[in-house]
Amino acid sequence: MTNQNVVVSDAKSSMKVAVAIAAMSNQSLFPPAVPKPPASSAGRFIRRKPVKKLETQGGPTKINAWVDSMRASSPAKSPPSSPEHDSWMVTHPSALEMFDEITKASKGKKIVMFLDYDGTLSPIVQDPDRAFMSDEMRAAVKAVARYFPTAIVSGRGKDKVHDFVKLKELYYAGSHGMDIEGPAHGTNDKSVVCQPASEFLPMINQVYKKLVVKTQFIEGAKVESNKFCLSVHFRCVEEKKWAELAELVKEVLSDYPKLKMNYGRKVLEIKPTIKWDKGKALEFLLEALGYANSKDVLPIYIGDDKTDEDAFKVLRKKKQGFGILVSKFPKETSAAYTLQDPSEVMCFLQRMVEWKQISQRGYYRT
Numbered sequence: 220m221t222n223q224n225v226v227v228s229d230a231k232s233s234m235k236v237a238v239a240i241a242a243m244s245n246q247s248l249f250p251p252a253v254p255k256p257p258a259s260s261a262g263r264f265i266r267r268k269p270v271k272k273l274e275t276q277g278g279p280t281k282i283n284a285w286v287d288s289m290r291a292s293s294p295a296k297s298p299p300s301s302p303e304h305d306s307w308m309v310t311h312p313s314a315l316e317m318f319d320e321i322t323k324a325s326k327g328k329k330i331v332m333f334l335d336y337d338g339t340l341s342p343i344v345q346d347p348d349r350a351f352m353s354d355e356m357r358a359a360v361k362a363v364a365r366y367f368p369t370a371i372v373s374g375r376g377k378d379k380v381h382d383f384v385k386l387k388e389l390y391y392a393g394s395h396g397m398d399i400e401g402p403a404h405g406t407n408d409k410s411v412v413c414q415p416a417s418e419f420l421p422m423i424n425q426v427y428k429k430l431v432v433k434t435q436f437i438e439g440a441k442v443e444s445n446k447f448c449l450s451v452h453f454r455c456v457e458e459k460k461w462a463e464l465a466e467l468v469k470e471v472l473s474d475y476p477k478l479k480m481n482y483g484r485k486v487l488e489i490k491p492t493i494k495w496d497k498g499k500a501l502e503f504l505l506e507a508l509g510y511a512n513s514k515d516v517l518p519i520y521i522g523d524d525k526t527d528e529d530a531f532k533v534l535r536k537k538k539q540g541f542g543i544l545v546s547k548f549p550k551e552t553s554a555a556y557t558l559q560d561p562s563e564v565m566c567f568l569q570r571m572v573e574w575k576q577i578s579q580r581g582y583y584r585t
């Protein structure tokens with residue numbers, strides 16, 4: 220794996236990208252410490268003051284639109300045997316069934332693996348702090364990384380996702396790609412670092428604190444700090460309380476026009492309004508690995524989330540590599556192939572390893 224030592228600054232888009240030699244300089248590349256919020260905060264059950272209506276922000280109609288989007292982020296599911304599902308599988312076949320096509324396309328190319336975390340390497344669970352990956356999955360990812368440069372690209376904070384995955388040899392792109400770090404190999408080695416939203420850190424911390432206070436009376440609501448972005452979880456909030464939660468979040472965000480909000484899987488995701496996403500992180504990592512504009516690379520990106528679509532789109536646009544969507548149910552996607560769930564993801568990773576071992580040996584072991 221090639222690491223680089225470059226500093227790029229793009230003042231126009233106010234994004235700063237730094238790829239630096241951390242070990243050589245022996246200095247922290249991070250801005251001075253801002254008081255660190257706790258990783259998450261659960262709601263408490265205390266009577267609260269009535270919520271002020273946001274007439275100036277579009278009033279209830281707008282909030283209804285928010286709630287509709289919150290519902291749409293968990294759409295009605297077509298059963299795996301429905302005609303809708305069958306026709307979707309024709310246009311988005313299983314990556315396991317298409318395995319030979321995928322490996323054939325990699326002939327003469329270096330495969331680089333990009334893996335989302337939640338819903339891809341770990342199953343979706345009620346409590347975001349308990350989204351552990353299995354030891355078997357960890358072993359599969361570790362084995363894949365032995366043969367192919369591998370990056371975890373997640374909405375989670377980089378350190379948190381690193382704590383879940385526990386593999387030093389990987390690249391980690393946390394905060395939806397806004398916090399990238401390469402594997403540290405030794406004191407003289409180079410580490411890739413990219414933090415295009417660092418100037419937003421104080422603002423994000425401020426909003427985190429406000430959201431924790433505001434949402435504390437909504438039973439089941441949980442605010443998670445992902446360093447350069449925030450998640451407001453409503454998976455455990457009763458649907459009749461969604462409008463109230465949306466109103467509170469909207470109220471806080473109305474003071475922060477430089478932040479935007481997207482809908483994830485039963486979560487409101489708050490991010491800086493910079494032009495950076497998981498697709499940009501993929502491009503950045505390919506460049507850091509020495510594959511900018513190269514035809515000699517085959518990126519494979521596996522993810523289940525709407526935010527992974529930005530990476531699928533990049534691959535589709537480049538006509539390079541494959542996006543693989545993890546979903547049991549038909550969804551609009553720019554991915555080429557599908558896998559049903561994390562257990563199929565693990566199977567796919569294990570097959571990649573077997574295939575690589577066989578192609579290196581040149582024969583099957585009986």
Ligand SMILES: O=P(O)(O)OC[C@H]1O[C@H](O[C@H]2O[C@H](CO)[C@@H](O)[C@H](O)[C@H]2O)[C@H](O)[C@@H](O)[C@@H]1O
Nearest residue numbers: 336337343344345347350373374450454484486
């Ligand atoms: O990019 P990802 O790694 O997929 O992260 C996206 C969000 O994932 C987490 O939330 C999701 O998974 C939780 C645990 O299974 C689940 O409880 C929650 O409902 C899901 O939305 C994470 O907690 C978020 O911060 C990430 O933004």
